[in-house]
Amino acid sequence: MSNSPNDCARELLEVIPEVMQMIRTQVRSQRGPDLSVLQIRVLAFLDGHPGAPLSAVAEHVGLTLPSMSTQVTGLVKRNLLERAISPTDRRYITLTLTSEGHARLTSASHGAQVTLAKTLAHLSNEERATIIQALQLLRATFSSEEIITEEIITETENVNHGRH
Amino acid sequence: MSNSPNDCARELLEVIPEVMQMIRTQVRSQRGPDLSVLQIRVLAFLDGHPGAPLSAVAEHVGLTLPSMSTQVTGLVKRNLLERAISPTDRRYITLTLTSEGHARLTSASHGAQVTLAKTLAHLSNEERATIIQALQLLRATFSSEEIITEEIITETENVNHGRH
DNA sequence: TCAAACTGTTTGATAGACTAACCATTAACC
DNA sequence: GGTTAATGGTTAGTCTATCAAACAGTTTGA
Numbered sequence: 526m527s528n529s530p531n532d533c534a535r536e537l538l539e540v541i542p543e544v545m546q547m548i549r550t551q552v553r554s555q556r557g558p559d560l561s562v563l564q565i566r567v568l569a570f571l572d573g574h575p576g577a578p579l580s581a582v583a584e585h586v587g588l589t590l591p592s593m594s595t596q597v598t599g600l601v602k603r604n605l606l607e608r609a610i611s612p613t614d615r616r617y618i619t620l621t622l623t624s625e626g627h628a629r630l631t632s633a634s635h636g637a638q639v640t641l642a643k644t645l646a647h648l649s650n651e652e653r654a655t656i657i658q659a660l661q662l663l664r665a666t667f668s669s670e671e672i673i674t675e676e677i678i679t680e681t682e683n684v685n686h687g688r689h
Numbered sequence: 690m691s692n693s694p695n696d697c698a699r700e701l702l703e704v705i706p707e708v709m710q711m712i713r714t715q716v717r718s719q720r721g722p723d724l725s726v727l728q729i730r731v732l733a734f735l736d737g738h739p740g741a742p743l744s745a746v747a748e749h750v751g752l753t754l755p756s757m758s759t760q761v762t763g764l765v766k767r768n769l770l771e772r773a774i775s776p777t778d779r780r781y782i783t784l785t786l787t788s789e790g791h792a793r794l795t796s797a798s799h800g801a802q803v804t805l806a807k808t809l810a811h812l813s814n815e816e817r818a819t820i821i822q823a824l825q826l827l828r829a830t831f832s833s834e835e836i837i838t839e840e841i842i843t844e845t846e847n848v849n850h851g852r853h
Numbered sequence: 854t855c856a857a858a859c860t861g862t863t864t865g866a867t868a869g870a871c872t873a874a875c876c877a878t879t880a881a882c883c
Numbered sequence: 884g885g886t887t888a889a890t891g892g893t894t895a896g897t898c899t900a901t902c903a904a905a906c907a908g909t910t911t912g913a
Contacts, residue, residue, distance in 0.1 A: 528814055528817040528818040528821055529806075529817070530805075530806035530807070530809040530810045530812075530817065531802060531803075531806045532817075532821065533806070533809045533812075533817045533820055533821055534801075534802040534803075534805035534806040534809055535798075535802055536820075536821050536824045536825070537708070537712065537805060537809075537820075537824065538712065538729075538798060538801060538802060538805065539733075539824075539828070540824040540825075540827055540828045541705065541708055541709055541712055541824075542709065542712070542726055542730055543827075543828065543831060544701070544705055544827050544828075544831050545705055545706065545709040546750070546751040547831045548701065548702065548705055548706070549751075550751060561868095561869090562706055563706075563869090565702075566706055569703075578891080578892095579891075579892065580890095580891065580892085586710070587710040587713075587714065588869095588870080588871095589870075589871065589872085590891075590892060590893085591870085591871075591872080591873095591892080591893070591894080592869070592870055592871070593892090594892060594893055594894090595869080595870090595893090595894095596869080596870095598893090599868095614878080614879070614890095614891090615877080615878055615879085616877070616878045616879065616890060616891045616892075617878095617890095617891065617892090618891075618892065634699075634702060637698075637702060638695060638698040638699055638702060639695075639698075641694075641698035641701060641702065642693075642694035642695045642697070642698040643694070644830060644831070645694040645697045645698055645701075645830070646694045647830065648694075648697075648826065648830065650692055652826050653692040653693075653694065653696075653697045654692040655819060655822055655823050655826065656697055656700075656701075656823040656826055656827065657692055657696065657697055657700050658819050658823070659819050659820040659822070659823030659824070660700045660701065660703075660704040660705075660823070661700070661704075662812065662816050662819065662820055663704055663707075663708050663820065664703070664704045664707065664708075666808060666809070666811065666812065667707055667708050667711045667808070725899095727900090742860080742861095743860075743861065744859095744860065744861080752900095752901080752902095753901075753902060753903085754860075754861060754862085755861085755862075755863080755864095755901085755902070755903080755904095756900070756901055756902070757861095758861060758862055758863090759862090759863095759900085759901090760900085762862090778859095778860090778909075778910070779860095779908080779909055779910085780859060780860040780861075780908075780909045780910070781859095781860065781861090781909095782860075782861065
């Protein structure tokens with residue numbers, strides 16, 4: 526059982542999709558909040574980066590700008606987040622969670638977390654520690670570099686998004 | 690930094706989607722074989738379980754029977770696998786890789802593997818060992834129990850799937 | 854023999870993703 | 884200053900994927 530980059534890559538390709546599938550079904554089974562994994566990721570990112578521009582969110586979750594735009598439109602329609610225009614640069618749209626969005630996010634991710642935790646409870650402490658360590662390594666290796674959004678946030682004003 | 694089931698679950702929910710996204714884009718960038726992650730999983734499963742019935746594949750990759758059926762139709766049209774009827778029970782469709790399907794599978798997964806391995810080469814041996822160990826734990830914990838297909842396989846005959 | 858159970862397919866309907874084309878705003882450069 | 888280029892988002896059109904519901908063929912068994 527070697528640990529060459531190739532072996533590690535093969536293992537990743539084999540196992541990660543399975544785990545992802547499991548997460549997806551568990552999230553989907555949370556009938557309350559009715560959020561997809563992607564939507565949870567978007568809300569979670571905005572929870573940590575309030576006022577982030579659309580492009581930053583798109584890059585973080587790996588969507589194109591158009592896809593992200595329609596996705597956000599849906600979330601705004603459901604009152605989970607707010608679009609606003611950055612006063613410093615009117616090209617930028619800044620996104621912020623509404624209080625309902627925040628509530629839904631915590632409820633959804635908490636629900637999925639509890640279900641997952643039940644399965645993980647069968648493992649030993651050491652095994653869970655190994656998994657956490659590995660996940661942190663993977664995050665450091667794969668996550669796209671942090672995007673600076675601080676300069677754009679500042680004060681934001683609401684934008685009426687009515688069709689002209 | 691604790692290792693309770695809940696912490697482990699939270700970490701999973703946060704990191705796995707990112708890694709999955711990375712895998713997806715890397716697989717997509719392999720312009721040769723032009724297979725999705727799902728399709729690779731299907732072909733890989735059939736590589737290990739030749740003659741498996743449709744329902745077994747569907748369960749393994751987490752799709753409903755209808756979705757799997759159309760997915761298979763596409764792969765059959767591309768000559769990557771063959772539909773046949775089990776002679777022991779004519780309700781069952783047994784699926785087998787064609788030689789082209791086998792070739793495409795190895796080429797696709799090898800390609801993705803090489804790309805991923807490049808990124809993983811930046812880690813130390815110990816770090817990769819940790820990741821591999823964690824992945825094996827996750828697989829054991831999450832992978833659905835093995836499905837018995839042996840009894841259905843036996844001899845199979847080709848089926849003409851023309852529209853009547 | 855005929856109803857029930859089982860495997861798979863067909864049929865809409867819906868959601869999510871992309872590319873291409875477009876609009877608005879800011880920056881750059883004579 | 885005014886035209887041009889670059890940047891951030893949106894709209895439109897298309898394509899794929901997924902599901903649930905209804906259906907068809909096969910086997911089981913009462």
